[in-house]
Amino acid sequence: MVKIIMNGCNGKMGQAISKIVAADEEAEIAAGIDRYQEIVNPYPVFGSLEECTAEADVLIDFSTAAAVDDMVDWCVLKKMPVVICTTGLSKEQIEHIKEASEKTAVLRSANMSLGINLLLKLLKEAAGVLVPAGFDIEIVERHHNQKIDAPSGTALALADSVNEEFDGEYEYVYDRSQVRKKREKKEIGIQAVRGGTIVGDHDVIFAGEDEVVTFSHTAYSKAVFGKGAVQAAKYLKGKPAGLYDMSDVIG
DSSP states (O other): OOEEEEETTSSSHHHHHHOOOOOOOOEEEEEEEEEEEEOOOOSSSSGGGGOOOOOEEEEEEEEEEHHHHHHHHHHHHHOOOEOOOOOOOOOOHHHHHHTTTTSSSEEEEEEOOHHHHHHHHHHHHHHHGGGGGGGGGEEEEETTTOOSSSSSSSHHHHHHHHTTTTOOOOOEOOOOOOOOOOOOEEEEEEEEEEOOOOOOOEEEEEEETTEEEEEEOOOOOOSHHHHHHHHHHHHTTOOEEEOOOOHHOOO
């Protein structure tokens, strides 16, 4: 049994994870952390980590970027393994997390979906076969009309996964409207679509002569990210200090 502290328990993702854990015989939420106290949960909820008295094996963080630094410091102090799902972190915060991983187990990923992380693994193999055969690479990502960043962090992670196979030789191209020239061989085109309530839709297109191979992933709800976070928490229980990611979870 993995005992979890849910940081940001009353947010949308916190509540989604609460439902996932409630149906999981191998996990339970020992306590939640949230300043917003109006939601009734089947576990104790504290206004801050400093107030938390619950014993737990791992913390899942789905809070805000502004709260991450203090949360990381608390986990280091308590030697608490932590799954960091909060996005929009600065370079300084990412460096802070790397330093913290020298003292406690930290798992952070650009996307917590098990499907996306399996796709990252598969893309490396596909790129190794298709790119030397002359296939071009394009990525199209689609999200809801409230998303403020473009391209998505997941799209960049997909591009990075391919690029790692070729020692970072490929350039990322986000807009071709300002130039009139044919496509370069060593580039990865990345396009963003924003509209409606699309949770997340990513296509990685390998376009060759007379054939196209497309890898697609569609998230129909945010619950897919919660499922990945719970699997990550199970994996991280008892792990030594270090920096982990979802590739470790899927093996």
